[in-house]
Amino acid sequence: MPPVLQVEGLTKEFLLHEQGERIPSCTGVFLEAWAGCLTALVGPTGAGKSSVLKCIYRTYLPTAGRILYRDRAGQVLDIARATEQQALRLRRGEIGFVTQFLHCLPRRSAVEVVAEPLVARGVDRGTAWSSAGEMLARLGVPERLWSVPPATFSGGEKQRVNLARGLLGRPRLLLLDEPTASLDPAATERAVAVIQSMKAEGMAMLAVFHHPDLVSRLADQVAELVPSLAGKEREAS
Amino acid sequence: MNPNYELCPGEVAYNFGFMDEHAKREVRRAILKAIAIPGYQTPYASREMPMGRGFGTGGLQLTLSIIGPLDRLKVIDQGADDSVNAVNLRRFIEMTCPGVTTTETTREATLIQSRHRIPEHPLGEDQVLVLQVPYPDPLVLVEPSERRRKVMHAEGDYSRLLTKLYEDIVHFDEITIAHRYPTRIAGHYVIDPSPIPRFDVPKLHRSRALILLGAGRERKIYAVPPYTDAVPLAFEDVPFRVEQFLDENGNRRPCARCGATESYLDECLDAAGAKVYQCSDSHWCNERYGSWIEGRGLEQNP
Amino acid sequence: MNKILEVAGLSKIYGGGCPLCAATTGSEWDTNICPHCGSVVAALAVDLELHEGEILGIMGESGSGKSTLVKLLYFDEAPTGGTATYFEDGRPQDLFALNAAQQRRLRNQRFGMVYQNPHLGLNFNLSAGGNIAERLLMTDLAHYGQIRDRARELLSRTEVMLERMDESPRRFSGGMQQRVQIAKALAPHPSLLLLDEVTTGLDLSVQARILDLILEIQHELHTAMIVVTHDLGVIRLLAGRTLVMKHGRVIETGLTDQILEDPQHAYTQRLVAANL
Numbered sequence: 001m002p003p004v005l006q007v008e009g010l011t012k013e014f015l016l017h018e019q020g021e022r023i024p025s026c027t028g029v030f031l032e033a034w035a036g037c038l039t040a041l042v043g044p045t046g047a048g049k050s051s052v053l054k055c056i057y058r059t060y061l062p063t064a065g066r067i068l069y070r071d072r073a074g075q076v077l078d079i080a081r082a083t084e085q086q087a088l089r090l091r092r093g094e095i096g097f098v099t100q101f102l103h104c105l106p107r108r109s110a111v112e113v114v115a116e117p118l119v120a121r122g123v124d125r126g127t128a129w130s131s132a133g134e135m136l137a138r139l140g141v142p143e144r145l146w147s148v149p150p151a152t153f154s155g156g157e158k159q160r161v162n163l164a165r166g167l168l169g170r171p172r173l174l175l176l177d178e179p180t181a182s183l184d185p186a187a188t189e190r191a192v193a194v195i196q197s198m199k200a201e202g203m204a205m206l207a208v209f210h211h212p213d214l215v216s217r218l219a220d221q222v223a224e225l226v227p228s229l230a231g232k233e234r235e236a237s
Numbered sequence: 238m239n240p241n242y243e244l245c246p247g248e249v250a251y252n253f254g255f256m257d258e259h260a261k262r263e264v265r266r267a268i269l270k271a272i273a274i275p276g277y278q279t280p281y282a283s284r285e286m287p288m289g290r291g292f293g294t295g296g297l298q299l300t301l302s303i304i305g306p307l308d309r310l311k312v313i314d315q316g317a318d319d320s321v322n323a324v325n326l327r328r329f330i331e332m333t334c335p336g337v338t339t340t341e342t343t344r345e346a347t348l349i350q351s352r353h354r355i356p357e358h359p360l361g362e363d364q365v366l367v368l369q370v371p372y373p374d375p376l377v378l379v380e381p382s383e384r385r386r387k388v389m390h391a392e393g394d395y396s397r398l399l400t401k402l403y404e405d406i407v408h409f410d411e412i413t414i415a416h417r418y419p420t421r422i423a424g425h426y427v428i429d430p431s432p433i434p435r436f437d438v439p440k441l442h443r444s445r446a447l448i449l450l451g452a453g454r455e456r457k458i459y460a461v462p463p464y465t466d467a468v469p470l471a472f473e474d475v476p477f478r479v480e481q482f483l484d485e486n487g488n489r490r491p492c493a494r495c496g497a498t499e500s501y502l503d504e505c506l507d508a509a510g511a512k513v514y515q516c517s518d519s520h521w522c523n524e525r526y527g528s529w530i531e532g533r534g535l536e537q538n539p
Numbered sequence: 540m541n542k543i544l545e546v547a548g549l550s551k552i553y554g555g556g557c558p559l560c561a562a563t564t565g566s567e568w569d570t571n572i573c574p575h576c577g578s579v580v581a582a583l584a585v586d587l588e589l590h591e592g593e594i595l596g597i598m599g600e601s602g603s604g605k606s607t608l609v610k611l612l613y614f615d616e617a618p619t620g621g622t623a624t625y626f627e628d629g630r631p632q633d634l635f636a637l638n639a640a641q642q643r644r645l646r647n648q649r650f651g652m653v654y655q656n657p658h659l660g661l662n663f664n665l666s667a668g669g670n671i672a673e674r675l676l677m678t679d680l681a682h683y684g685q686i687r688d689r690a691r692e693l694l695s696r697t698e699v700m701l702e703r704m705d706e707s708p709r710r711f712s713g714g715m716q717q718r719v720q721i722a723k724a725l726a727p728h729p730s731l732l733l734l735d736e737v738t739t740g741l742d743l744s745v746q747a748r749i750l751d752l753i754l755e756i757q758h759e760l761h762t763a764m765i766v767v768t769h770d771l772g773v774i775r776l777l778a779g780r781t782l783v784m785k786h787g788r789v790i791e792t793g794l795t796d797q798i799l800e801d802p803q804h805a806y807t808q809r810l811v812a813a814n815l
Contacts, residue, residue, distance in 0.1 A: 015803075016808065018805065054800070058797065059797055061803065084793065084794055088779065105754065108751075120758070392643065396673055396676035396677040404665060404669045407666060407669070472682055473682040474683050
C-alpha cells in the first residue's frame with residue numbers, strides 16, 4: 001500500500017529582509033505517513049518539527065524539497081509546488097491540522113466550532129452538532145460547556161475543542177502539533193483513546209508530542225529531526 | 238392699455254395665434270415627437286408670452302400652435318369656465334385668433350385647454366385636451382440633478398419614486414399623493430400628469446382624445462396619445478384608489494347644487510360658513526342643474 | 540471552485556498620467572504621486588482572482604489602493620487601464636466594456652457594496668426598511684407586502700431591531716448603521732459582496748459582532764466577498780486568501796495563514812511584525 005504522504009528533502013529557511021538574515025528552520029527532512037499509522041516527529045527544540053507540519057499544511061512555503069501527497073482519488077500532488085486553489089482543496093477534505101492555538105470566533109459556541117468542518121461540507125446542522133457533542137464527550141469536555149464560546153475556556157479545554165474539531169473532520173491525513181500539551185493525565189488518556197480509534201479507522205497521522213511516553217504508546221513510526229548545522233553553530237557561539 | 242393708442246402699420250394686427258408661424262411650427266414638431274414617444278418630456282424653445290410664467294404659458298403655446306379658425310375652444314381652470322384665469326386666457330385667444338368660436342359645452346369643443354382638471358364628459362376622437370403643467374418631471378421629488386433624472390427615465394428606473402410610495406404606506410398606511418400622481422405611459426415613461434386630482438387619472442388610460450401637456454417655464458411638452466395605456470404607479474397589493482367623497486355614514490356625497498353623485502366635488506363654504514360640496518366641473522353642474530330646474534318647471538338661476 | 544472574478548492589469552491614475560508615472564512611483568519610491576506630472580497612481584497593474592463562495596482579503600495601509608480597487612469594481616469610478624471579468628453563471632462579462640445600463644444592472648442586482656461611511660451606502664432620508672425597499676424595487680418586485688417581508692427578513696438576519704425598521708438610520712448607532720448597509724447590500728442575493736473597511740472606527744465589541752455576522756452570512760449564502768481592511772485581525776478572521784497592497788501595487792498574495800505566518804516580501808514582514 002503506497003504511503004499517503006512522502007516528504008523528501010524538505011528544507012525551510014526564513015528570509016528576514018529587515019534584519020538581512022537567513023534563519024534555517026528545518027533541513028533535509030525525509031519522512032512518510034501511511035493510512036492507519038501515526039508517525040511521530042521527534043527532535044530537540046529548534047529542529048523544526050512544527051515547521052514540517054506547517055509546510056505540509058502549506059502555512060509555510062517550503063524553500064526546497066518535495067511533499068508528495070496521495071489524495072483519496074489516488075492522485076499524487078507535490079504540495080511544495082501546489083497552487084493556492086489546490087492547497088485550499090486539500091485543506092477542505094483531505095488534510096487536517098490541529099495546531100497549538102485555537103483562534104476563537106467571537107460568538108461561536110464550542111459545539112459550533114467543533115461541528116464547523118462538517119457543516120462546511122454540507123452536513124445538516126442537527127447531525128453535525130450531535131456528532132460534535134459526542135466527540136467532546138469522548139474527550140471529557142463537560143456538557144455544560146458545549147453551548148459556551150471557547151474564548152473563556154482554560155488552555156486544556158481549548159485544546160480539546162481544537163482536537164475534537166480536527167478529528168471530527170475525518171481528514172485522510174491529520175497533522176497534530178502537541179495536541180495534549182495542556183491536558184491533565186485523565187484528559188490525556190481520553191485523547192489517546194480517541195486518537196487510537198481514529199487510527200484504527202484508517203486515518204493517517206503525523207504528530208509532534210511533547211512527552212516521549214506518548215510517542216512510544218501511539219507512534220508506529222518515528223522520524224527524527226536534526227537541527228540544521230547553521231542553527232547548531234549559533235547555539236555553540 | 239390705452240385703447241386709442243395707434244400701432245405702427247406693420248403691428249396693427251397680431252399674427253393668427255399671436256405666435257409667428259415658425260414658432261408654431263417648432264412647437265408642432267415637438268408635439269409630434271411627444272406623441273411618437275408617449276410620456277417622454279420633449280424639450281422645446283418656450284416663447285415669452287404676455288403673461289407671467291405659472292399662468293399657463295405652456296398650455297397656451299400648445300393651444301396657439303394647433304388652433305385654427307374653424308376650431309371651437311373651451312378653456313377651464315379647476316373645472317370652471319368662469320374662473321379668472323380661464324376667462325383671461327379665453328379672451329386672449331379670442332383676441333388673437335379671429336374666427337375661433339368659444340364654448341362652455343364640453344361635447345361641442347374641438348380643443349380644450351385646462352388647468353388642473355379633466356372634464357367629466359368623456360372626450361372623443363375628434364377632440365384634443367391641453368393640460369397646463371407646472372413641473373413636468375415626477376422624479377424631481379426624489380432627485381435634484383436633471384442629468385441623473387434623464388438617465389433614470391431612459392433606463393425606466395423609478396425605484397426611488399416607488400420607494401417614496403413605500404415610505405408613505407409605512408407611515409400613513411396609504412399613498413398620500415393627492416394630485417400629480419405619477420403615471421406610467423405605454424409601459425415605460427412615468428409622467429407627472431399635471432395637478433389633476435387622482436379622480437381624473439383613470440381618464441388618461443386609453444383615452445379616445447389626444448392629451449397634450451405643456452410646461453412653459455420648464456420648456457417641456459409631453460403627450461398621452463389616444464388609446465395608450467396610462468397606469469398610475471402602485472403596488473400589486475396596494476392598488477390605486479380615487480377620491481370617494483364619503484360622508485360620516487359612508488354614503489357618497491351628492492353635489493349640493495345639482496345632486497350629481499359621480500363627479501369630482503369641490504369643498505366650499507356657503508354664506509353661513511358651513512361646508513358645502515359642489516361639482517368642480519361647472520359645465521357638468523350647469524347641465525345637471527339645468528335639467529333639475531326644468532324638471533321642476535323653474536327658471537335657470539346660474 | 541468556479542472563478543467568479545478575474546482582474547488583470549487594473550490601473551487607476553488620477554490626473555492624466557505620463558510615461559514615467561509607473562517607473563517613478565511605488566514601494567521603492569515610497570509615493571503614489573508621480574514627481575514628473577503630479578498624477579496620483581492610485582492603483583497599478585493589479586491582478587487578482589476570486590472564486591465562488593470565497594473571501595478574499597485586501598490588506599494595506601492608506602494610499603495602498605485597496606479602496607480604489609473596490610470602487611472600480613463597483614463602477615463608482617472608471618479605470619485607466621486593465622480589465623475585470625465577471626463570470627455570471629459561467630458566462631464571462633468584460634465589466635469595463637459594458638455600457639452604463641448593463642453596468643447598472645450588475646451593480647444593482649449582482650453586486651453588493653458596504654462602505655466604511657454609512658452615508659455613502661444609505662439614504663438617511665429613508666427609513667431603514669425603505670433603504671432595503673429601494674434596492675428591491677430596482678428588481679421586478681412590485682408587491683408591498685413581499686417587500687416588507689423581505690426587508691424584515693434581511694434586517695433580522697443582520698440583527699437590526701425590527702421595531703426600528705421604519706425609522707431613519709440617522710439615530711442608529713454606528714454598528715447598527717453598518718448592519719443596515721449589509722442588509723441592503725444582501726437584498727438582491729448578490730453573488731459578489733464588496734466590504735470596504737466596514738468595521739473601521741467601530742468599538743471592538745461591535746466590530747466582533749459584525750465580523751461574526753459576515754462569516755455567518757458567508758456560510759449560509761456562499762456569497763463571494765472581497766474584504767478591504769488595514770486590520771490584520773479582520774483578515775485573519777475572515778479571509779481565506781489575502782492580497783497585500785502598497786502604493787497602488789500588489790506586493791504579495793497567498794493563503795491568509797501563509798501571509799501572516801510566513802510572509803515573503805519585506806513590506807509584508809514589516810506589516811505583520813507591526814501587529815500589536
